[in-house]
Amino acid sequence: MSDIRHIVFDIGRVLIHYDPEIPYRRLIPDDAQRRWFLENVCTGDWNIEQDRGRRWEDAEALLIAEHPQEEENIRGFRRHWHEMVPHAYDDSVAMLETLIDAGHDVTMLTNFAADTFAEARERYTFLNRPRGVTVSGEVRLLKPDRAIYDIHVESFGLEPAATLFIDDSEKNVEGARDAGWQAVHFSGAEKLRSDLAGYGFAV
Structure with a gap:
């Protein structure tokens, strides 16, 4: 027993x-650009802080301040999260x-x-x-x-x-x-x- x-x-x-790349294959079709974005902007280290309790609004604001040209793609992480758990x-x-x-x-x-x-x-x-x-x-x-x-x-x-x-x-x-x-x-x-x-x- x-x-x-x-x-x-x-x-x-x-x-x-769980795969955060799924929606980004559509949002950022270029493989190299998509890899750069997920390795340098919406990274695993950034996302884990939401798992620790950080608000999405604060998380997005932090990245948008650093990468204003990526605002739509940054907001896309939460907006399209449901696609990441298919x-x-x-x-x-x-x-x-x-x-x-x-x-x-x-x-x-x-x-x-x-x-x-x-x-x-x-x-x-x-x-x-x-x-x-x-x-x-x-x-x-x-x-x-x-x-x-x-x-x-x-x-x-x-x-x-x-x-x-x-x-x-x-x-x-x-x-x-x-x-x-x-x-x-x-x-x-x-x-x-x-x-x-x-x-x-x-x-």
């Missing part, structure tokens, strides 16, 4: 696809729902802006099935900061050593382990199925 009593899923690139990973969702239907305790811990997460929850109703979720943009902390794992434990009454975390980011997996959790790196449905089986969960 597994010692795991709590299973915690990340969301982006584990349950739903589909769920059906196999991962099936495992999530199988675990829930079997009576296991399932929650979610995600780096996500509060407003875009609310939109995702409306589009992907399976995100409402777990017992609850800690959203970085709401608590203003990011994985792999130790504090966000501790907040999740406290919020949902988890025992760290009896908690299994699933995330596509190696550093977030390491963050969970540093917080005393068990954790596995997500790289696809078949590996996740195998990892869960190793802990005694048939999905």
